[in-house]
Amino acid sequence: MREKRPYRPPAIHVALLEDFIHAPLSQMHRWAWLRLPCGQIARTAWRESERPLEKLRIAHHVKVIIDEAVRFAEIQYFTQVAIPTNNVGEWRDANIAVISVFSAPDADLVQLSNKTVLLCKYLGDEGLCVVDVTSIKSVVAMIPHRPTLPSGIIKITFSFSSVLDLIFFTSVLNRIKKMKQTNGK
Numbered sequence: 001m002r003e004k005r006p007y008r009p010p011a012i013h014v015a016l017l018e019d020f021i022h023a024p025l026s027q028m029h030r031w032a033w034l035r036l037p038c039g040q041i042a043r044t045a046w047r048e049s050e051r052p053l054e055k056l057r058i059a060h061h062v063k064v065i066i067d068e069a070v071r072f073a074e075i076q077y078f079t080q081v082a083i084p085t086n087n088v089g090e091w092r093d094a095n096i097a098v099i100s101v102f103s104a105p106d107a108d109l110v111q112l113s114n115k116t117v118l119l120c121k122y123l124g125d126e127g128l129c130v131v132d133v134t135s136i137k138s139v140v141a142m143i144p145h146r147p148t149l150p151s152g153i154i155k156i157t158f159s160f161s162s163v164l165d166l167i168f169f170t171s172v173l174n175r176i177k178k179m180k181q182t183n184g185k
Helices: 011-021 107-112 164-185
Strands: 034-035 040-041 062-067 069-084 091-101 128-132 134-146 159-164
Touching: 011 069, 011 091, 011 128, 040 134, 062 091, 062 128, 128 159
Parallel strands: none
Antiparallel strands: 034 040, 062 069, 062 134, 069 091, 091 128, 134 159
């Protein structure tokens, strides 16, 4: 779904977008979702924040390739911008996403868990960047986690899980529940 009226992004987004396209930003429209090559639909935090809680679809966290590294991010919005080519006066359209990247996973926890627990911190505006939509590989779940450290400090982090992991986990829980019901009767 495309926004009906042109969108003027906040100053911090304008600076990022102009740096990405190497030209002044012209009028633009935001898109609310994008179908990825893997068939998943990636949505945006902008649009999801406008939905009532009972209709919320949490699909705005993604796995993305940035500088040849796998990162996790929250999609703010999708848009299309004109980028100058190497030929003077020629432009090409680029489909891009403004995203907020999570921190790299906690290295100690990754090692201690044999690469099964990836705990990241949400960086908000500090993690803002612009990427070509082709760098988005899949929709993931970033599950909020608030561990209390030995020092007593509560740290707000997010734990990564792929959508397939969640489907598998849910099916295992349902099987366990059915087994308990069958054994309990």
